[in-house]
Amino acid sequence: MKNTGMVRPLDRLGRIVIPKELRKTLGIEVGSPLEFYSDDGKIAIQRYVGVSCNFCGSVNNLSYYKNSFICIDCIDEMQGRPSSRDSRSSPPIPEEPKSEPKPIPKEKKVRLTQNEMIEKLRSLIQEYPNQSQKHYAQELNISQGRVSQLKKML
Known part of the structure; x- marks a missing residue:
């Protein structure tokens, strides 16, 4: 097994979050069945194929x-x-x-610089002043949290 260097806490209900990078790499999506193995104090998880x-x-x-x-x-x-x-x-x-x-x-995404995103957000807000942050995030192809960060920089 390869060490990824990622550490996640166990919550009070015994749940952990599998990092997005690993889910994406292994093709694990919401609702995917998973198999658990344990050996010598280690736990291994893999997609259940059947x-x-x-x-x-x-x-x-x-x-x-x-x-x-x-x-x-x-x-x-x-x-x-x-x-x-x-x-x-x-x-x-x-x-x-x-x-x-x-x-x-997936098609290779063209990443915008921070200044380009700010300018695009500024023009979207001027064009659609009453739209939700979710709408701006979809238009810019970024998360709502990132829209919030960019708004603070306007």
Whole structure:
């Protein structure tokens, strides 16, 4: 395991907050199921994937190999043999959608300097004086807290 250097306190109800950077890196979103492991006084958390083929997501004819589930069809494909998927006479049955969507690559954000953000905020406030801080944050693509900080600098 790699030390991230991040420390989070445990609250009175026994909860901790997983840092945003780790959630983003591991693809953990609100409501994602998590698995907990403990060994030698350490706790490990990982996304719960469930019992399905690691390659195609199938839940039928699974074999367990080196901490992974692999279906017979994928094993056949890796060995160069025609799989039972290829020899079906009937049309394939649509598989259920996987519970964890693949992350969509995000466009690289162009960051504005602080002065540029202040000027944009100033023009937004002049153009829309009665709008909420949330609206300004959405327009500038920043948090509401950051809008509050910028307002103090106006």
